[in-house]
Each structure stands twice: as C-alpha cells, then as structure tokens.
Amino acid sequence: MMTREQIDAVLAVITSQEKAGQGNERVKEITNRLLKDLFYAMVDLNITSEEMWHAADYLKTVGQNNEWGLLFAGLGIEKFMDDMMDHEDQEAGLNNVTPRTIEGPLYVAGSPETESYAELENNPEENRNLERFYMEGTVKDVDGNPVEGALLEVWHCNEHGMYSYFDTSQSEYNLRRAIRIGADGKYKFKTVVPPGYSCPPGSATDKMMTLLGRHGSRPAHIHFFVTAPGYRKLTTQINIEGDPLIFEDFAFATKADLVPKITRHSAEEAVANGYGDEAYAHSFFNFTIVKEEAIHDNGENHRTRALAS
Template structure:
C-alpha cells in the first residue's frame, strides 16, 4: 500500500484528539510530547509503508520488552542513553564547563543503599574462584586541582560470570556483593578493594537481544566498573571505566567507552597485607575531577526508577 494519509485533516485531527493537545485539562508537557511522538510514528508508518502485520509485531515486541523488564537495557543498546550524554556534553560546552572527568552511561543495574565507608572499602563479599583481586584507588579533586574531602565514590560491577548482585539469575550473590561506596579523605583519596570484573552480554532470549539479532548486532559489553560520585559543592558525576585490554572496549553495544576512561592496569604484590584473596593483584588508579554547581544547583541529577535495598 503506497498511499500517504499523514497530512490529511482526518489524521491530523486524530493526532490532536489522541493527545488532547488542544484541551484545557491534563499535563501540558505530556500532551506536547505525546503529540510529537505519535506524529513521528504515524509519519514513519506512511513513509516506510509499514504493514499492519509489522505494526502488531511491534506492539507484541513492546509487550515482551516490558515482561522481560529490559526497557532500560534497550535504551542503552539503541544509543538513547549515549545520546543523552552527547546532549549534556554539548550543554556543558555551551555553558563553558570543561575539565571534569568524562560522563558516560549509568546503565540499568544500579542498586541504591550500598553501605558507605570512610576512605577505603572492600566490596567482594562472595568468593569467586575465577576473579583475581583488584584495587581501584585515586584522588577526587575539583576543577582547580584541590582535593575534595567527603566526596562519596560509589562503585558497582559484575562478577566473573557477568552477573550483578540483585540481578543474578543464579541467586548466588549476597546483597551488595561487588557494590559499595566510600567517602574521600581530607586529601581527597579513596580506595575500593574488589575483584576483577568481566564483560557481560544481554540475556540471550530477552527482548533486547531479539531486536539486536534482527539488526545483526551483538549485545556484549567490555569489562567495566560503574561510578557515581557525589559532593556537596559539585555536580554529580555518572561515569564508568573500562578494563584495559578488553577486546570489546571499542565495540561496546551500549556505546559507553570514552578515551579518557580506560586507565592503565598495573601489576602489584602485597595484596595479602591488604586483606585481599591473593598476594598478587591488579591496581587501577582512577583520579576523578568534579565540576562545580551551576548557580548553586546540580543539573546532573537524573530522576529515573532505580532499585533500592536497605543494607
């Protein structure tokens, strides 16, 4: 069917009615967004000559996406979360904000409520025979290079099977395994003792991988560690580091890799004196630079549904 009906008064009136764009009641912003998204969808149906079968296949797909609980995962995999970062980067340039540690995506697997320690924390609560010890340490500073005391550095990552605690389908991890937060000292220093993560893939039978298969794309991520960094006088930083040497660093299905977020991995000894599982361990120095509040406000706070558990 090669007909074009989008511009007809019948369709335009339908869009106005469906979004109630001209009504006095309701949320004006919600109506504006709904009208625009519906308009873009209707026009795409016309332009691409989508069939009813294709439309209903899409509806069924969104049902499965919700049932699988993978909407946030798909948002990362289709570049939506990266796109938001690109827009925030552009807004910072427009506001002449520079010099901070690069932001990158949060991902869908954060859990609020991790215990906060002072200066140093160890977050590997469960034994993992396939993961060696890792120490991540660094200094939190402001844009002037001065140390930031009391900044909360929160990290989380997957185990050697590619699973995150609270989302592990095997049920083998304790609450907050490989998750924790630490306050920087008066010198701005922090340290997280953990195990080396690996990358992970989307659930093979989930809705996200189903679409990626249709696009001939893989759903894998390189090994990485996520961070939130909060300080009273600075903007919140959402970022992550990739583990140097991972073959997927520049082929991340979620597009989260950034050049300055691949710190070197050093070989160290003396882990037993630190309470690690072995004397030989790996160390990553990840220094963090925060940016100041904008007229006393933090414009980096993102409101989105997140899991929260009491430690």
C-alpha cells in the same frame, strides 16, 4: 501512498479532542510530535498493521522482563542522552574533566558505606577465578582541591557477568560499596577485575540486537557515581584496559579518557608492596566534579532505581 497532508489530517482529528487548559502541555507536545514522526515513518517505510502489532507485543515483553534500561543502552538512546548533555555543557563553556558516560540499568541504592577504603567482595572465595584488583585515586574539584565528604559509589558484576540484587544467588550488596571521601580527597578499594558480559540469551534485547545484525556484549567495566553537596552528580564508568570489546561496546559507553592504565604485579611484588601474598592488578584514576553553581543542571535524572531490602 498517503500524502503528508492526509497524514496531518488524521493527526488533526486525534488532537482535536484535546481540551485547552486541561492535561499536561509538555506531555501533549511530546506525544503529538512522536505520533507525527511515527505516522510519517509508517507511510514512508510501508510498515504494515501486522508489523505494528508485533511491535506492540515486543514492547509488552520488554516491560514484563524489565528490560527498558537494557534496551535504552543497546539502542544507543542512553548514549545520545549523554551526548545531548555534553553538547549543552560545551555550549555553556563548561569543561567536564572526568567524562560522563551511561549509568546502565543495574545500580542499586543503599550500598554499605565506608571511609576512604572499601573491600567490594562479600565473599572473596566466590571470585577465585578472577584477578585481584586494587584501584585508587582522588576526588577533586576543577581547581584541584580535595572534595571532603564526597561519596563515591562503585558497583560491578561477578565472574559470571551477573550483578547482585538482580542475581539472587549473590549476597546483598556484593561488589557494591559507597566510599566517603576524607579531607585528603583520596579513595581506594579492593576487588577483582570483572569480566565483560552479554545480554541474557533469548531476552528481548538480545533478540533485537540479533535482528539488527549486532552483538549484545559489553567489555569489562566498573560503574561509579560521585556526589557531594554543592556539586553536580557525576555518572561514569571505567573500562578495563585490554578488553577485546573495549571500543565495540554494545552500549556505546567507552570513552578514551575512561580507560586507565593497569599494571600487573607478581605475588612476590605483592608481599613487598604490602598487598598480601597474591598477584594483583592495580590502577590509578582521579575523579573531578563540577560545582553546581557553574552549571545548568545537577546531574541527577531522577530515574527509578532498585533498592535492596
């Protein structure tokens, strides 16, 4: 087995070609550290050249299938990035009232914007097998003041576990909206209770989960961004209470404070409450965002995101 000294000698040969003052020092620092960790692991675990070339083929497939966002979630990398930011906030004495959790890979920019209230379905009849759902609450700052002008973006999957844009059978921005918050800080939207879903069968991420002895499924959830001038961007999601996988999410996104209580109402109650004539589920959830001057970052990671035409 090669010794650490022998491995370091190989690394020294590789880094000897770097020219001082040329290139990007941050890229050099990260790349050389990752190479060092990889070379040590190759020796410690006796990773063969055949296994390395299989890995190269796998990584090529992940890229060709645009699965990096899904794989980041499934391997817990995105969760760990959140945990690192939470740790930084704790060290700075910052309390995020509404917890952050992962964005996932399926956001699309430019959703239609409405004032205070939105209906997320373009074609309600397409989701007739799902339960009607209303969600409402407020967007406030840490002092409890409404954040007028904040933008609440919301998106989730359809009854087949598919997201519009990525699923071309759906109309543009189906189950995606952006709600502009008024002076009272309130929002409300009408949609359906989404189901959970799994990685596409046979996909690179699904194969990795199988090799790891894990499932590739997520509990039912709804995604949110909350943004406002002068405030840190909040990236979060809620889980649907009662889902059997709620604390077994393959993406590790569930947090207890992000599982609001859901109440069910009959069709008769819907009529009496002014919610039409179909049975429905209802939930309250309040978002709290933090003023930018109190924090060390603005919550935006500038990742590449989809934009519908």
